[in-house]
Amino acid sequence: MTRAKAMKPQEKGFTLVEIVVGIGVLSLFIFSFTEALLLIGKSINKAKLKTIAVSLVNEQMEYANSSFDYDHLQVTPASPLPNPYSTETVVYGSVVFTRSTTVKMVSENPVSKVFTDASTLTDTGLKRLTVNVQWTDQNRTREYSITTFVNNPARTGLYGSVSGVVTDADGMGAISGANVMFSSYPLWSASSNSIGSYRIS
Numbered sequence: 001m002t003r004a005k006a007m008k009p010q011e012k013g014f015t016l017v018e019i020v021v022g023i024g025v026l027s028l029f030i031f032s033f034t035e036a037l038l039l040i041g042k043s044i045n046k047a048k049l050k051t052i053a054v055s056l057v058n059e060q061m062e063y064a065n066s067s068f069d070y071d072h073l074q075v076t077p078a079s080p081l082p083n084p085y086s087t088e089t090v091v092y093g094s095v096v097f098t099r100s101t102t103v104k105m106v107s108e109n110p111v112s113k114v115f116t117d118a119s120t121l122t123d124t125g126l127k128r129l130t131v132n133v134q135w136t137d138q139n140r141t142r143e144y145s146i147t148t149f150v151n152n153p154a155r156t157g158l159y160g161s162v163s164g165v166v167t168d169a170d171g172m173g174a175i176s177g178a179n180v181m182f183s184s185y186p187l188w189s190a191s192s193n194s195i196g197s198y199r200i201s
Contacts, residue, residue, distance in 0.1 A: 042138065045137075046137060046138075049092070049095060049135060049137050049142070050142075050144065050169070052090075052092055052097065053097060053133040053135060053142070053143075053144040054144060056090060056097055056099050056133045057099070057131045057132070057133050057144055057145065057146050058146070060099060060101055060131045061129070061131050061146050061148065061183060064101065064129055064131070065129075065148070065150075065183070065184060070127065070150050070151065070152045070153065071152075073103055073127055073129065073150055074103060075103050075104065075105050075127065076101075076102040076103050076104065083100075083101075083102070085100070085101035085102070085103070087099065087100045088100075095135055095136070095137065096135065096136070097133055097134070097135045098133065098134045098135070099131065099132070099133045100131075100132050100133075100134075101129070101130070101131050101132075102129075102130050102132075103127055103128070103129050103130075103150075104117050104127065104128045104130075105117070105122065105123065105124050105126070105127055105128075106124060106126050106127065106128045106149070107122075107124040107126065108124075108126065123152075125151065125152035125154070126149060126150070126151055126152065127149065127150045128147060128148075128149055128150075129147065129148050129149070129150055130145055130146070130147045131145060131146055132144070132145035133145070142169055146183060148182055148183045148184055149182070149184075150184070161199050161200060161201030162199070162200045162201075163197065163198060163199040163200070164180075164197070164198060165192075165195075165196045165197050165198075166178040166180065166192040166196045166198060167196060174192070174194075174195050174196025174197075175192060175196050176192055176193060176194045176195070176196060177191055177192060178191065178192040178196070178198070179191055180192065180198045180200065181200075182200070188200050
């Protein structure tokens with residue numbers, strides 16, 4: 001008659017509790033790793049979309065600066081008159097980028113040294129060119145824009161300064177150490193301070 005071999009006292013296996021705890025720890029690790037990968041993927045995609053927006057803005061700004069001198073840069077009329085610069089859409093994957101261009105006549109205030117919108121019928125000798133790109137990412141509207149000034153060579157300018165605050169894409173946090181410059185005059189530049197403020201004069 002064959003007898004069943006009894007387990008020796010030193011031979012041990014895993015209990016059900018140990019197996020359940022092990023599976024729980026492994027699941028937590030896999031979940032955390034997956035969340036990290038998703039977060040990295042979102043960050044990479046956000047940076048990629050921002051790069052595309054920057055390229056679209058720079059492309060239009062370079063085109064406007066190289067194709068139109070002061071006299072041929074048409075001022076955007078007030079609504080409902082048509083904008084001479086048509087709004088464009090660029091599709092990347094499932095993301096739609098909308099690019100708009102506006103040109104405003106501006107005047108300088110000799111006291112406050114700030115630029116303000118002027119009547120489109122009055123030639124002040126200074127135009128403000130703005131290119132803006134908007135897109136939707138993660139159910140939020142994002143935008144990137146560049147503004148530059150186009151000067152009439154025959155105009156006698158005033159001394160002044162340009163100042164502002166550099167913030168992140170959400171407009172919530174100030175960015176220090178950012179380089180701000182005029183695209184047409186790179187020597188006119190400044191860096192933002194610890195609270196994001198800058199002044200070019």
